[in-house]
Amino acid sequence: MTDRERLRTTFGEDATRYHRARPAYPPQLFGRLSGARILEIGPGTGQATLPLTRLGSVTAVELSPELAAVARVHAPLARVEVGAFEEWPLPAEPFDLVVSATAFHWLDPAVRMTKCAAALRAGGALAVISTHHVAGGTEEFFADVQECYERWDPSTPPNLRLSPAAGIPREFDESDEFEAPEFFRYEWEQVYDTETYADLLLTYSNHIALPTRDQLIADITRLINTRYDGRVVKRYLTQLAVAHRS
Template sequence: MTDLRSTFGTDAARYRRARPAYPAELFTHLTGPRILEIAPGTGQATLPLTALGHVTAVELSPALAALARVHAPAADVVVADFDHWPLPSDAFDLVVCATAFHWLDPATRMSRCAAALRTGGVLAVISTHHVAGGTSRFFVDVQECYERWDPSTPPNLRLSPAAAIPREFDESDLFGRPAFHRFEWEQAYDTEAYADLLLTYSNHIALPTRDRLIADIRSLIDTRHDGRVVKRYMTQLAVATRR
C-alpha cells in the first residue's frame, strides 16, 4: 500500500508553486518566541511564523524540507518523522501544524504536542477546507469526471457550506478548551494552475487513473468554463493552551 504521506515530496517544486499561502490575519492570533512547526511542507506557513520568533520545523520529506529552507531561511528545518522525532529538552511556547495534523498518529499526537510545550504554551492546529462557493457550476460538473475515473467517488457529491464544517479538535485533558477562528477566501485558477493544484493532493497523486482524470478536468475547464475557475476555501485555526 502506498504511504500517502510520502507522495507530497514526489514533485516538491509543484507543491511550492501550487499550494496557496495562509490568510495573513491567521498569524495575528499566534505568538512566539520559541516555535515548533510540524510538517511545514515547503514553508507556506513557516515564513510568517519566523516573524513571531525562532522556528524549528520538522518535515518528513527531504525534498520539501530543502525548499522550506530556501523560502524560510531563518527557520531551522529538520528532516524527520514527528511521530518519532526526539523532542528537545527545552520546551516550546507554540506548536503549530498546518493542514497536516490528520497525518500524525492519532494515538500520540496530542501527548507529543503537549510534551513539546511548556505549561501555558499553545497548540495551534490549522486545517484547510474546500467549501461551497466560487465557480459553483464547475464543482457540480467536475463530479462527473471523478465518478468516471475514481471508483471511490460517492455519487452526486456536493461541497458543504463553510458553516457546516465541524469545529474539530482532539479532546485531551492535557489542553484547555480550544478557541476557533475561521477565514473564508477565494482563489482563481486558470486550467494549468488548477491541474497543478490537484497534483499536489495525495489522493490524486496516488490514483492509477490520474492522468485521464486530470485530462478530463482540463477539458471541462477549457470547454465549459472559459479556462478559469474560482475555488472557495475556509481555513480554520484551533488554538488551545497546555495545562
C-alpha cells in the same frame, strides 16, 4: 502500512510543483499566534513557516527531504529538520507554541496530542490549521466535475456536493492535557486558470496516488477549457484552532 502512512509520503514527489501550487494562509491568522520558541510540524515547503519566523525562532520538522529542501530556501531563518514528528527527539527546552498547518491529520492519532503537550511549556499553545474546500466560487463547475471523478475514481460517492462553510465542524482532538480550544475561521477565494488548477490537484495525495490520475486530470482540464473559458474560482475555509496546555 495504513493509507494514512502511505499517502503522507506522496507530497515530495514534485516539491517544486507543491511549492508553486499550494495556496498560502490568510495573513491575519498569524496575528492570533505568539511565541518566542516555535515548533512547526509538517511545514511542507514553508507556506506557514515564513510568516512564523516573523513571530519567533522556528524549528520545523518535515517528513519529506524534498519538501524540506524547498522550505529551507523559502524560510531561511527557520531550522528545518527531516523526520517523522512521532519519532523526532524533543529538545530539553520546551516550546512556547506548536503549530501544524494542514498536516496535523497526517500524524499518528495515538500519540500526536501527547507529544505536542510534551513539546510545550506549561501554558504554551497548540495551533492546528486546517484548510477546507467549501461551497462557493464557480459552483456549477464543482458540481459538473463530479462526473469526471465518478468516471476515473471508483471510490467517489455519487452526486457529491460541497458543504457550506457553516457545515464544516469545529474539530479538535480531545485531550486532558489541553484546555478547550478557541476557533477562528477565515473564508476566501482564489482564481485558477486551467494549468494552475491542474497543478493544484497534483499536490493532493489522493490524486497523486490515483492510478488513473492522468486521465482524470485530462478530463478536468477539458471541462475547464470547453465549458468555463479556462478559469474557475475556488472558495476556501481556513480554520485555526488554538488550545493551551493545561
